[in-house]
Amino acid sequence: xxxxxxxxxxxxWRARFFKTRSLSAKxxxxxxxxxxxxxxxxxxxxxxxxxxxxxxxxxxAVGGRLIAVQVEGLxxxxxxxxxARTLYSSLDVAKSS
Numbered sequence: 001x002x003x004x005x006x007x008x009x010x011x012x013w014r015a016r017f018f019k020t021r022s023l024s025a026k027x028x029x030x031x032x033x034x035x036x037x038x039x040x041x042x043x044x045x046x047x048x049x050x051x052x053x054x055x056x057x058x059x060x061a062v063g064g065r066l067i068a069v070q071v072e073g074l075x076x077x078x079x080x081x082x083x084a085r086t087l088y089s090s091l092d093v094a095k096s097s
Contacts, residue, residue, distance in 0.1 A: 006074040008033065009048035014075040016084040017062060024048070033060045057091060068092070 006014075009025040012033075018024035025048035027033065033045045036057040052058070056071045069088040078084070 004074075005051035005053045007048065008035075008045055008050050008052050011052050011071065011074065011087070014078045014084065015069075015087045016078070016081060017060075017067070027060070027062075033058055 008028050009021055012018055012024040012027070013021040018027065028045050028048040028050070031044050031046045034042050035045050035050070035052065036042045036059075037053075038055055042059075052071050052074075054071050054073060057068070058071065059066070059068045061067065068091040070091055071087070072089050073087045075084070075087050
């Protein structure tokens with residue numbers, strides 16, 4: 001994989017959405033993550049080996065919360081929470097009234 005892309009399961013683990021990489025891989029393999037790449041339609045990821053790049057947008061639900069983020073960086077390791085938060089920016093999720 002190139003330096004400008006990262007496996008989705010690794011990225012979710014580095015960004016601290018999951019405690020283990022195997023949990024994040026299982027989550028992705030179940031088809032619970034949606035990816036939107038610039039200029040392309042939204043797709044449901046079904047393989048943990050799929051890649052993400054900076055600028056990609058992800059939507060998924062964890063712990064009863066809908067999470068929508070934009071990938072800002074890929075990271076080199078699973079660092080402390082402050083470092084993990086630099087890997088993404090939150091996106092507003094439209095709420096139905």
